[in-house]
Amino acid sequence: MAGHVYALSLTDMTSFLGFLAIGCLALATLLLLVRAAIFVLQVLARRQTARDDVDQIGHLAEVVKTIRPRKHGQIRYETDNGFQLADAVSSQLIRNGNWVMIQGIVRHRFKVRRLTEAELRVRADKEREGGP
Numbered sequence: 001m002a003g004h005v006y007a008l009s010l011t012d013m014t015s016f017l018g019f020l021a022i023g024c025l026a027l028a029t030l031l032l033l034v035r036a037a038i039f040v041l042q043v044l045a046r047r048q049t050a051r052d053d054v055d056q057i058g059h060l061a062e063v064v065k066t067i068r069p070r071k072h073g074q075i076r077y078e079t080d081n082g083f084q085l086a087d088a089v090s091s092q093l094i095r096n097g098n099w100v101m102i103q104g105i106v107r108h109r110f111k112v113r114r115l116t117e118a119e120l121r122v123r124a125d126k127e128r129e130g131g132p
Contacts, residue, residue, distance in 0.1 A: 053086075053110070056102050060123070061086075061112065067094040072109055075100060088112045099123065 008016070056077055067073030067090045075088040088110040094100060099120065100112035115123070 053105050056110065057104060059102050060115070061088070061100050061102055061110070063088070063094050063096055063098045063100060063112075066096055067092075067100075067112065069093065075102075075110060075112060077102065086110055090114070 056079070059077060061075040061077035063073060064076045064085065065074035067075075067088055069091055072087045072089045073094070074085055076083055076085055078084075086109070088100070088102075089106055090100070090112050092114060094112070094114050099115045101115060101119070102110050102112055104111045
């Protein structure tokens with residue numbers, strides 16, 4: 001026997017295509033549900049992050065990646081969960097190691113300003129006294 005040819009009837013082919021279409025429809029529906037779930041979770045995560053970020057306004061942070069005007073850098077700040085890194089922007093050049101005050105949030109980045117000499121002195125005095 002050289003080979004067997006299997007011939008499908010028109011009814012069999014129609015049924016097969018129907019099952020294939022139902023399978024594709026089920027996968028498309030599942031894909032839409034997964035995308036909707038991802039979108040909702042991203043919105044919830046942004047809200048929580050935004051709430052946590054707003055709590056940092058008025059707190060101090062250390063620059064760990066130089067911040068330049070019109071180019072973001074990075075800061076390190078302390079939270080109840082330990083130290084965190086975040087992108088930061090400023091209208092002035094602020095180099096690594098400098099301390100900054102978090103002033104607000106602009107496009108999911110902290111807006112910061114360099115501490116004044118007087119603020120740095122107060123911070124140094126507090127550290128010498130053992131304060132935060």
